[in-house]
Amino acid sequence: MNSINPSVSIRIKNLSKSYPEGGKLHSVLRKANAEILSGETVALLGRSGSGKSTLLNLISGIDKPDEGEITIDDHQVTSMSDRERTIFRRRDIGFVYQFFNLIPTLNVGENLRLVLELNKHGADSTAKQCKALLDAVGLKGREDSYPDTLSGGEQQRVAIARALIHKPAIVLADEPTGNLDETTADEIWKLLDTLVRPSGGTILLATHSIAAARRCDRILEIVDGNLADRSESYR
Amino acid sequence: MRTVFKALSSYLLRHPAQLGLAIIGMAVGIAVIVAVDIANDSARRSFDTSLAAVTGATTHQIIGGPTGLDEQVYIDMRLNGVRSIAPIVEGFVRVEGETFQLLGIDMFAEGSFRNYQGGGSNGDSITESGSNILELITQPGGVLMADRSARRLKLEAGSTFNVNIAGGDHKAVIVSIIGDQESNRGLDRVLIADIAVAQEWLGLIGKLSRIDVKLEADGTGPFMVADIEAKLPLDARLVNATGRNNSILEMSTGFNTSLMAMSLFALLVGVFLIYNCMSFMVLQRRPIIGVLRALGVTRGQLISALIIEGILLAAIGSLLGVLLGVFLGEQLVGLVSRTINDHYFVVRATEVTLSNFSIFKGVAAGLAATLVAVSVPAIEAVSYPPRLTLARSVVEERAHNLLLWLAVTATLLIMLAWMTLVFSTVNLVSGFFALFLVIVSAALLAPLFVKIVIPVLSILMGFIAGLPGRIAVRGIMRSLSRTGVAIAALTIAVAEIVGMGVMVGSFRENVEDWLINSLHSDIYIAAPGRSGVTTRGIDHTLINKLTQVPGVSHYSASRRVWIETESGPTRLQAIKMAPESYGGFDFLDGNPDDIWPSFDSGEGVLISDPYAYRHNLNIGDILPLPTARGEQNFTVLGIYRDYNSDQGVVSINRRAYIEHWQDEVISSLGIYLEPGADDGVVIDALSRTADPHQALLIGSNKQLRELSLRVFDRTFVITNVLYWLAMIVAFVGVLAAALALSLERGKEIAILRALGMTRMQVSKLIVIQCGSMGLLAGLLALPVGMISGWLLIHVINRRAFGWQIDMIVPVDTLLSALAIALLTALLASIYPAWKATKSTPVSTLREE
Ligand SMILES: Nc1ncnc2c1ncn2[C@@H]1O[C@H](COP(=O)(O)OP(=O)(O)OP(=O)(O)O)[C@@H](O)[C@H]1O
Numbered sequence A: 001m002n003s004i005n006p007s008v009s010i011r012i013k014n015l016s017k018s019y020p021e022g023g024k025l026h027s028v029l030r031k032a033n034a035e036i037l038s039g040e041t042v043a044l045l046g047r048s049g050s051g052k053s054t055l056l057n058l059i060s061g062i063d064k065p066d067e068g069e070i071t072i073d074d075h076q077v078t079s080m081s082d083r084e085r086t087i088f089r090r091r092d093i094g095f096v097y098q099f100f101n102l103i104p105t106l107n108v109g110e111n112l113r114l115v116l117e118l119n120k121h122g123a124d125s126t127a128k129q130c131k132a133l134l135d136a137v138g139l140k141g142r143e144d145s146y147p148d149t150l151s152g153g154e155q156q157r158v159a160i161a162r163a164l165i166h167k168p169a170i171v172l173a174d175e176p177t178g179n180l181d182e183t184t185a186d187e188i189w190k191l192l193d194t195l196v197r198p199s200g201g202t203i204l205l206a207t208h209s210i211a212a213a214r215r216c217d218r219i220l221e222i223v224d225g226n227l228a229d230r231s232e233s234y235r
Numbered sequence B: 001m002r003t004v005f006k007a008l009s010s011y012l013l014r015h016p017a018q019l020g021l022a023i024i025g026m027a028v029g030i031a032v033i034v035a036v037d038i039a040n041d042s043a044r045r046s047f048d049t050s051l052a053a054v055t056g057a058t059t060h061q062i063i064g065g066p067t068g069l070d071e072q073v074y075i076d077m078r079l080n081g082v083r084s085i086a087p088i089v090e091g092f093v094r095v096e097g098e099t100f101q102l103l104g105i106d107m108f109a110e111g112s113f114r115n116y117q118g119g120g121s122n123g124d125s126i127t128e129s130g131s132n133i134l135e136l137i138t139q140p141g142g143v144l145m146a147d148r149s150a151r152r153l154k155l156e157a158g159s160t161f162n163v164n165i166a167g168g169d170h171k172a173v174i175v176s177i178i179g180d181q182e183s184n185r186g187l188d189r190v191l192i193a194d195i196a197v198a199q200e201w202l203g204l205i206g207k208l209s210r211i212d213v214k215l216e217a218d219g220t221g222p223f224m225v226a227d228i229e230a231k232l233p234l235d236a237r238l239v240n241a242t243g244r245n246n247s248i249l250e251m252s253t254g255f256n257t258s259l260m261a262m263s264l265f266a267l268l269v270g271v272f273l274i275y276n277c278m279s280f281m282v283l284q285r286r287p288i289i290g291v292l293r294a295l296g297v298t299r300g301q302l303i304s305a306l307i308i309e310g311i312l313l314a315a316i317g318s319l320l321g322v323l324l325g326v327f328l329g330e331q332l333v334g335l336v337s338r339t340i341n342d343h344y345f346v347v348r349a350t351e352v353t354l355s356n357f358s359i360f361k362g363v364a365a366g367l368a369a370t371l372v373a374v375s376v377p378a379i380e381a382v383s384y385p386p387r388l389t390l391a392r393s394v395v396e397e398r399a400h401n402l403l404l405w406l407a408v409t410a411t412l413l414i415m416l417a418w419m420t421l422v423f424s425t426v427n428l429v430s431g432f433f434a435l436f437l438v439i440v441s442a443a444l445l446a447p448l449f450v451k452i453v454i455p456v457l458s459i460l461m462g463f464i465a466g467l468p469g470r471i472a473v474r475g476i477m478r479s480l481s482r483t484g485v486a487i488a489a490l491t492i493a494v495a496e497i498v499g500m501g502v503m504v505g506s507f508r509e510n511v512e513d514w515l516i517n518s519l520h521s522d523i524y525i526a527a528p529g530r531s532g533v534t535t536r537g538i539d540h541t542l543i544n545k546l547t548q549v550p551g552v553s554h555y556s557a558s559r560r561v562w563i564e565t566e567s568g569p570t571r572l573q574a575i576k577m578a579p580e581s582y583g584g585f586d587f588l589d590g591n592p593d594d595i596w597p598s599f600d601s602g603e604g605v606l607i608s609d610p611y612a613y614r615h616n617l618n619i620g621d622i623l624p625l626p627t628a629r630g631e632q633n634f635t636v637l638g639i640y641r642d643y644n645s646d647q648g649v650v651s652i653n654r655r656a657y658i659e660h661w662q663d664e665v666i667s668s669l670g671i672y673l674e675p676g677a678d679d680g681v682v683i684d685a686l687s688r689t690a691d692p693h694q695a696l697l698i699g700s701n702k703q704l705r706e707l708s709l710r711v712f713d714r715t716f717v718i719t720n721v722l723y724w725l726a727m728i729v730a731f732v733g734v735l736a737a738a739l740a741l742s743l744e745r746g747k748e749i750a751i752l753r754a755l756g757m758t759r760m761q762v763s764k765l766i767v768i769q770c771g772s773m774g775l776l777a778g779l780l781a782l783p784v785g786m787i788s789g790w791l792l793i794h795v796i797n798r799r800a801f802g803w804q805i806d807m808i809v810p811v812d813t814l815l816s817a818l819a820i821a822l823l824t825a826l827l828a829s830i831y832p833a834w835k836a837t838k839s840t841p842v843s844t845l846r847e848e
């Protein structure tokens, strides 16, 4: 039996995923391997369509791989039942989606509270936490706005706040600063730095921006369905 | 334009379940109205054609008193040279379980009255081909039967069969079959026999049911109306045949109108359903509409594309609806004619007639509903600047602003309803109009009601089901523009159930009470057959024997007849009272202590409440009735509660009746037992006494009461069928709404799943959401249903039938209505909930 290095947060082993497309299989990931350590901030590069979002979905257990294993903090996500994955996801993972995915019928405050309530947090602490976090992402006083009245950047900030509110061990972010101006993007970075890192959280961040990637501890790139460590080549 | 159309319609094609439900909903809504129309129409038309066939060329009829006309009247008129008259003896008989009308005719007088085409090879009319006529007279028990009837009963010319009349069997033989020509359609279930045969079978030796008269169109001719009237006995009258037929037909008008109105309510639910589905389809395509607008498609283009699409869907829905309606109509015809048979007149044929008008009504209603359903949201959707069209919150905000206006409109409608009732106090249609207004305003108030109740429900559901509960309930509020219409549709359907339940329940209890109060005698004995001239009554010698049976203490006796008054046939009941009988009358007006002495001395008559209502009579008014001594005036002494006949009954003391009408027949007896006598034993003894003499119906008090209630329940079978149909329409509506909601929520549900909601929680959410909608509809339907129940009882029933009913609130009806609302909604949630757990969030999340 393999002994698992305790400092490894996400271990990806021989991961394959393909989608049926026009009758044949379009293979996105082909036996990809990687290890991400606890507390690391890792950038995920790759051309559009290379499989970044796919990988993040697999890690969060929203999707299932065709082959291979994903182990997170000693839990093998790929062998969990749907229910186990769901509960694991809502407790331990914060996900910033590429297309925000806010709930249109809930206002900003409720979108945040929802995550806490799913994790059965008490009501008073909930309200305070939401306020504080919204302040932090620069959306003070917008609790009662509905998502479709916000600008793209504002929606993205809500999405980030939603991913962080329950203090997850792992944050998966799909282009979190793609729609933001530099100043705001900077603030988001600071936010991730102050909110996630001190508590030893791991961040995996898909991005197109080399500049953003350089801020991370390490850079992984998806090339031909494989994960390659490119920390050195982009420095 | 074609691409615009494609952009819009491909959405529908990608959601076939929803599209299908919209079409089904529309089809069921249209089917109900078409079906009821067909059923009503067919029952009437078949009655019409059979009346027409039997009436033939008759323009006037001479109708006798309660015991019919003496044959001598006819002979005298003939001797006086009056031609163009034909004697008729008629009655109802049973042949192999079917009711037939037996028509006794005089072949030689028939001549130009009726024309029965023979089914023989020569196809001659039998009145022209001598051999047939002779056989009808020479052959004992010879009859003519229509081709249709013969084929149904598997009989042919020469076959013999049994004719059952008032419990006795007679042998009949078919002399000839009447051909199946168009003009003979109405002769299905008619037996034509020689008058002497009919007289013998019906026990009317020496009597005629009526004399048919043929006058020129203007009432002149060889003999004038006045000439004939001058030669008539005092209790006979010459009436216009068409007018008489109409007044018979008129009797069931209230019933037919009620049915039609109920089908309109089913349609109303259907309209809401169509509105619900179609507006949903427009609303859901708002984003597409927004993009198209942004790309430069004009408002006009969009609206017309949506409307064309709506009309196409309506066309498909109408086609299916009409087909389904015809099928349903065929099923309903039986129920409608049975009720008419039980209460009004004998409808023989149950053939379905399909009129273009029935179809037109259904299609027009469906099309109109679709047009409104499509254009209102379409106009609204394109009325925003393109950017705003995309914003969901704007739509909901508008929906919420609308609440106030809906409430104001509802209030105005309720006031209009109230004014309608105040200013039009007898018209049935305006009664239905008021009911309609009340129900529509309830539908308009539904969203406001939801808004008020939701906060409470949210807390409650949060308590019961936690987070999914709260999200579910709040979702209803947030999507009010969608959920509101579905809730309104379900509210109407359930309110209808409550209203009808309250009405029928109250009615039934009133009837039950009344039966207990008015039926006092321990045992009932009656001569079989429908009351009227043909009823031979109970033989007097037998009555003597029956009343001597050990255990019998004393008895009451009655005779029920039809007499021909100015305003059509009137039911007259002559009673020999037993001491207990007095307590059986529940006077709505008048003091019993004043009434009874006058009644007993034969000074006047009692009338039942529906009779008083229909003829606008009060105590002390004069009621002229034709008697054997000519028209006589009778004072109305009292008005009593009675649920026997919605046409009303006039009751008279038996001694006075004999004096005025010279008719001693007794058609039924009420037997009172000695103390301690066992009714089972006495019934046996009575049957043994009666059997060798005459077939009689003998039953205990309890049996009669049960029988009456059975007839009552049978009357409301069709009502039940109709409101279950409305319920099905509502179910399809809620299902469509649930499906559309979950479709719309697809993204939201995917996000919830991605954020960590389990499959269980998500399906719980959907079930709770639907269940809450059902609960809301049920809660609102209770008060609305009670109000419509009140209107049905005090306005509709009174105006249609003259019934006066005390309203009773049946708690079990209310509870079961609530349960039905809830169950319907829960049932509708099963499929969407199941579907939601099957879908994976990944692909949904990928879309922007
Ligand atoms: N649910 C799905 N069904 C079919 N194909 C899919 C599905 N999800 C992803 N794909 C395909 O897999 C490939 C990788 O997609 P993915 O979204 O992971 O790319 P990405 O690296 O995130 O791209 P981008 O930078 O544009 O967001 C694409 O070619 C896409 O078409």
Ligand SMILES: [Mg+2]
Binding pocket: A052, A053, A054, A098, A174
């Ligand atoms: Mg992506």
